Amino acid sequence: MQIKKINHAAIVVDNIDRALEFWRDALGLELAELREVPAEAARVAFLPVGDSEIELVQPVTTDSGMAKFLEKRGAGLHHICLEVADIEAAMEQLKARGARLINEKPLTGADGRRYAFIHPQSATGVLVELYETAG
Amino acid sequence: MQIKKINHAAIVVDNIDRALEFWRDALGLELAELREVPAEAARVAFLPVGDSEIELVQPVTTDSGMAKFLEKRGAGLHHICLEVADIEAAMEQLKARGARLINEKPLTGADGRRYAFIHPQSATGVLVELYETAG
Numbered sequence: 259m260q261i262k263k264i265n266h267a268a269i270v271v272d273n274i275d276r277a278l279e280f281w282r283d284a285l286g287l288e289l290a291e292l293r294e295v296p297a298e299a300a301r302v303a304f305l306p307v308g309d310s311e312i313e314l315v316q317p318v319t320t321d322s323g324m325a326k327f328l329e330k331r332g333a334g335l336h337h338i339c340l341e342v343a344d345i346e347a348a349m350e351q352l353k354a355r356g357a358r359l360i361n362e363k364p365l366t367g368a369d370g371r372r373y374a375f376i377h378p379q380s381a382t383g384v385l386v387e388l389y390e391t392a393g
Numbered sequence: 394m395q396i397k398k399i400n401h402a403a404i405v406v407d408n409i410d411r412a413l414e415f416w417r418d419a420l421g422l423e424l425a426e427l428r429e430v431p432a433e434a435a436r437v438a439f440l441p442v443g444d445s446e447i448e449l450v451q452p453v454t455t456d457s458g459m460a461k462f463l464e465k466r467g468a469g470l471h472h473i474c475l476e477v478a479d480i481e482a483a484m485e486q487l488k489a490r491g492a493r494l495i496n497e498k499p500l501t502g503a504d505g506r507r508y509a510f511i512h513p514q515s516a517t518g519v520l521v522e523l524y525e526t527a528g
Contacts, residue, residue, distance in 0.1 A: 261443075263444060264399055277517045280492060332518050334519055351419070356419065383468035384470050
């Protein structure tokens with residue numbers, strides 16, 4: 259499969275406004291968008307950097323995976339997302355090569371794009387998201 | 394300051410050869426280089442992805458920061474590195490805006506390039522490296 263690029267690095271935070279004091283105000287990244295993402299029970303800030311993004315994710319419930327991560331480990335890097343052209347081919351290749359996936363089939367986001375997660379146990383402790391983009 | 398891009402995401406691993414079984418063999422990233430980095434007391438694998446890299450770092454001593462991270466938290470995402478055109482300007486801006494730096498002055502790597510780390514306490518729990526590249 260072809261991995262095109264790092265789409266984003268996701269950082270779980272407990273307060274997105276305070277997080278922006280560092281990532282936007284001190285570091286100087288541009289805040290492209292800040293929106294509620296009900297499917298992820300989170301508020302997400304999108305800050306482009308080069309050909310990728312930093313995403314700041316603030317859980318808005320206590321029972322999501324990210325909320326539990328935040329409670330257990332505190333704020334910090336949560337996952338990295340890699341762009342692929344064909345997510346089903348990518349998932350088949352990974353399964354054939356012994357990697358464990360969290361999702362058996364691709365999930366579909368509110369914007370129609372498809373994504374899936376590889377289990378950290380297969381990926382040296384890193385939660386890896388695959389994200390399909392056309393072309 | 395201008396942040397150009399994500400230079401790399403660094404992943405600390407306990408065994409780089411086993412780590413490559415996922416990142417290179419299952420996922421399909423290219424291994425561009427695998428080398429000893431005495432200054433970091435580590436073996437490092439460089440796997441380009443788009444305009445960035447995944448770096449797999451295996452500590453070769455037990456007393457480095459990454460070795461302690463590995464012992465305490467296990468393998469996983471360790472830091473992200475952002476490219477800047479002028480590292481001293483970047484560090485001055487961050488200090489002026491209240492961010493805490495780990496390094497008071499830029500460090501110089503074996504290849505002559507300059508870098509510095511921002512303290513995770515200032516950066517929502519994320520260890521952020523700044524890395525100066527020309528142009």
